[in-house]
Amino acid sequence: xxxxxxxxxxxxxxxxxxxxxxxxxxxxxxxxxxxxxxxxxxxxxxxxxxxxxxxxxxxxxxxxxxxxxxxxxxxxxxxxxxxxxxxxxxxxxxxxxxxxxxxxxxxxxxxxxxxxxxxxxxxxxxxxxxxxxxxxxxxxxxxxxxxxxxxxxxxxxxxxxxxxxxxxxxxxxxxxxxxxxxxxxxxxxxxxxxxxxxxxxxxx
Amino acid sequence: xxxxxxxxxxxxxxxxxxxxxxxxxxxxxxxxxxxxxxxxxxxxxxxxxxxxxxxxxxxxxxxx
Numbered sequence: 001x002x003x004x005x006x007x008x009x010x011x012x013x014x015x016x017x018x019x020x021x022x023x024x025x026x027x028x029x030x031x032x033x034x035x036x037x038x039x040x041x042x043x044x045x046x047x048x049x050x051x052x053x054x055x056x057x058x059x060x061x062x063x064x065x066x067x068x069x070x071x072x073x074x075x076x077x078x079x080x081x082x083x084x085x086x087x088x089x090x091x092x093x094x095x096x097x098x099x100x101x102x103x104x105x106x107x108x109x110x111x112x113x114x115x116x117x118x119x120x121x122x123x124x125x126x127x128x129x130x131x132x133x134x135x136x137x138x139x140x141x142x143x144x145x146x147x148x149x150x151x152x153x154x155x156x157x158x159x160x161x162x163x164x165x166x167x168x169x170x171x172x173x174x175x176x177x178x179x180x181x182x183x184x185x186x187x188x189x190x191x192x193x194x195x196x197x198x199x200x201x202x203x204x
Numbered sequence: 205x206x207x208x209x210x211x212x213x214x215x216x217x218x219x220x221x222x223x224x225x226x227x228x229x230x231x232x233x234x235x236x237x238x239x240x241x242x243x244x245x246x247x248x249x250x251x252x253x254x255x256x257x258x259x260x261x262x263x264x265x266x267x268x
Contacts, residue, residue, distance in 0.1 A: 001236075005235050008232075008235055009232050009235055012228045012231060012232050013232070015224075015228060016225050016228050016229070019221045019224055019225055020221070020225070022217070022221060023217070023218050023221040023222075026214040026217055026218070029217060035265070038217065038261070038265075039261075039265070042217075042220050042221060042224060042257065042258065042261040043258045043261055043262065046224045046227070046228065046254045046257065046258060047254075047258070049228060049231070049254075050231065050250070050251055050254050053231045053232075053234075053235060053246060053250070054246070054247075054251075056235055057234070057235070057238075057242075057243050057246055057247075060238035060243075061238070061243065063238050065238055066238045066239065066240070069238075069239050069240060070240060113243070127240050127243070127244060130240065131240070131244075
């Protein structure tokens, strides 16, 4: 359990204790000071506790476990285990180039609950589609994958900067005129999962 | 001191407190697992109850 979650739970429990105190002894809410105490315990503290809780939930929504808990995402999670490092997501996941517990969010940041308001809206829409709406047969990105998601780690890295192709296409890569995926084109090949071997680190 | 308080105000205060406590309870329970269901329960159930409790408290205060 993360520190954010533990702090949120502790704050909520303290808030409950203060409210119980006022409910057991309503005389505490008498007078100007009592009214202020009641206002703080029944409006301010719950609002702060809710904000903390929401923050903890949004933080948790970055986890790989959270993304893969939707059935439609299971094949994409499975593609991280492919035993072929030409597959970009598998290579990143298996070599810990992205944190394994935040694997999805490391590269897909623009339609999650954690991102900005537009990303949150798209993230909520995903929940709606998953539980109430119709999941499309073929899941596609909203827009072509942006190089920004690659360059925020690879930009400035020696292996990237000294590569002759990267040097030649530096400007085009920086401005998205050329996509990283034009060369590194094996991303989540979910339709071929049945034909491909899985990485088995435990040798079982 | 308690006699200074209107009996109706106390009843509304207790109703508000109960709603907020149940709401916070739901919120705490949802924090124990990272799942879209728990997020939605937090958002709709927990936050909804807390909001109802805060509104009930403000109503009690204004109506007094």
